[in-house]
Amino acid sequence: MSALVTTVLLVAYLGLLAWLGVAGMKKTTTLSSFAIGNKDMNPVLVGVAMASSIASTATFVINPGFVYVDGWSAFLHYAVAAQAGVIVGLIAVSRGFRRLGDQLGALTIPDWVRQRYRSEGLGLFFAVINLLSLAFIVLILFGCALLLTNLTGLGHVPALIIVVIVVFGYVLAGGTYAHTYTNAAQAFLMMVVAVALFFTGWEHIGDGEFFSRLREVGPSYASVTNETSLLYGDAFAVFVSGFTVTFALMLQPHVLTKVLYLRSDRDLRTFLFTTFVVGGLFSLCLFVGFYARLDGMPMPGGGQDHVVTTYVSTAFGSGTLAEGLTAAVFVALLAAGMSTLDGILVAVSAMVTHDLYLRGPRADASPRKALAASRWAVIIIGLVAFAMAIDPPALVGLFAQKGVYGLAAASFVPLVFGVLRRGPLPVVPVAVASGFALALHFSLHLSGTLPNPAVSASWAILASTALGLVLLYVAGRRSPKT
Numbered sequence: 450m451s452a453l454v455t456t457v458l459l460v461a462y463l464g465l466l467a468w469l470g471v472a473g474m475k476k477t478t479t480l481s482s483f484a485i486g487n488k489d490m491n492p493v494l495v496g497v498a499m500a501s502s503i504a505s506t507a508t509f510v511i512n513p514g515f516v517y518v519d520g521w522s523a524f525l526h527y528a529v530a531a532q533a534g535v536i537v538g539l540i541a542v543s544r545g546f547r548r549l550g551d552q553l554g555a556l557t558i559p560d561w562v563r564q565r566y567r568s569e570g571l572g573l574f575f576a577v578i579n580l581l582s583l584a585f586i587v588l589i590l591f592g593c594a595l596l597l598t599n600l601t602g603l604g605h606v607p608a609l610i611i612v613v614i615v616v617f618g619y620v621l622a623g624g625t626y627a628h629t630y631t632n633a634a635q636a637f638l639m640m641v642v643a644v645a646l647f648f649t650g651w652e653h654i655g656d657g658e659f660f661s662r663l664r665e666v667g668p669s670y671a672s673v674t675n676e677t678s679l680l681y682g683d684a685f686a687v688f689v690s691g692f693t694v695t696f697a698l699m700l701q702p703h704v705l706t707k708v709l710y711l712r713s714d715r716d717l718r719t720f721l722f723t724t725f726v727v728g729g730l731f732s733l734c735l736f737v738g739f740y741a742r743l744d745g746m747p748m749p750g751g752g753q754d755h756v757v758t759t760y761v762s763t764a765f766g767s768g769t770l771a772e773g774l775t776a777a778v779f780v781a782l783l784a785a786g787m788s789t790l791d792g793i794l795v796a797v798s799a800m801v802t803h804d805l806y807l808r809g810p811r812a813d814a815s816p817r818k819a820l821a822a823s824r825w826a827v828i829i830i831g832l833v834a835f836a837m838a839i840d841p842p843a844l845v846g847l848f849a850q851k852g853v854y855g856l857a858a859a860s861f862v863p864l865v866f867g868v869l870r871r872g873p874l875p876v877v878p879v880a881v882a883s884g885f886a887l888a889l890h891f892s893l894h895l896s897g898t899l900p901n902p903a904v905s906a907s908w909a910i911l912a913s914t915a916l917g918l919v920l921l922y923v924a925g926r927r928s929p930k931t
């Protein structure tokens with residue numbers, strides 16, 4: 450790629466992020482404004498930020514690699530089942546979560562859980578398990594560094610340092626406002642690139658022979674379930690786990706807390722519509738996995754995690770215009786990672802500050818000290834994640850899913866029951882079901898019984914939901930009648 454074109458695009462992009470970070474800093478004066486803003490943001494803006502937070506490096510860089518390897522079954526898992534999970538999950542819980550959050554004055558998910566169940570212990574448990582989000586931070590740092598390496602020719606560690614300094618820097622300054630403003634700008638780039646990448650392989654689709662070409666790769670590659678795949682070999686793995694675990698992923702701190710940015714249910718409707726439309730456009734990137742395979746592109750030396758970066762490097766041909774387009778795509782893919790990373794950082798640093806640090810004797814800290822603590826939390830999280838991302842495990846996408854899906858499984862019963870069931874709820878049945886979900890997910894996956902973490906998390910969610918309902922019924926039968 451032309452060094453001049455690359456440098457101009459990259460400097461313009463980073464300059465835009467810096468300017469938006471400064472704009473966000475002007476509105477960030479307290480821990481509350483750092484964590485959830487002042488409820489003065491346009492719902493369309495928040496919806497765009499939500500869509501880009503959900504999409505991330507996984508959708509744009511990592512997941513097309515699964516499509517490259519496993520074909521139609523992987524595509525259905527991510528584009529159909531997972532998208533349905535996003536839509537149903539947000540519709541089911543967002544309104545109740547926002548209303549209760551406003552009533553309770555909650556700033557974070559552990560804070561919401563603590564107040565909903567009137568339990569310091571359950572709130573502390575949630576604050577601790579939310580640290581599993583570090584696995585996803587490592588995934589995104591790795592993906593962003595990979596993109597920056599392809600864009601500039603830098604080594605992995607220098608690229609990683611740049612990503613950490615840029616993203617952690619503007620989050621440090623502007624919190625939620627910086628995250629939302631930068632996400633809106635980055636989402637525009639991501640939408641343009643998703644559509645552009647979709648049309649790079651239009652010749653495979655436009656003549657109506659798409660499925661015939663998939664069958665030429667192999668019968669299993671074109672089937673709804675891929676019997677040769679370790680991950681998508683049956684309908685449960687393709688559809689049930691994709692829907693269930695993505696529904697639960699909508700309960701992540703950097704996702705669900707965005708509804709607390711909103712003022713009213715009317716804003717919520719606009720926000721949800723925006724999120725679903727923009728998210729649908731982002732899912733077009735999954736076709737890159739098909740295009741790379743149908744074009745005969747060999748598996749990159751770094752494995753399936755490098756499919757998208759290798760494909761993009763050759764997709765637009767050669768020449769000055771092609772180099773400019775390639776550089777622009779890499780910048781937009783970089784934006785996809787940063788747009789999720791900053792949201793996770795805001796949510797996790799606010800949680801570390803509010804739910805771990807500012808407890809007990811520090812609970813009455815001044816607004817200035819609380820805001821300073823949240824910024825120190827960003828720095829500490831950045832250093833830990835950087836150390837882990839220097840040499841992450843192979844198939845970093847699966848590594849991230851182990852932790853994030855465990856968090857999703859553990860969050861399901863407390864959050865969904867807390868939203869959908871009115872009135873007080875006994876804490877013990879909910880806490881037992883949550884801990885059981887976390888333990889079952891890790892035991893099923895790490896033992897090798899279920900190699901796909903989405904499947905192990907889905908079974909954990911279903912089993913813990915059943916357990917929670919039984920325990921609540923028993924608790925209700927034992928409670929004294931009034």
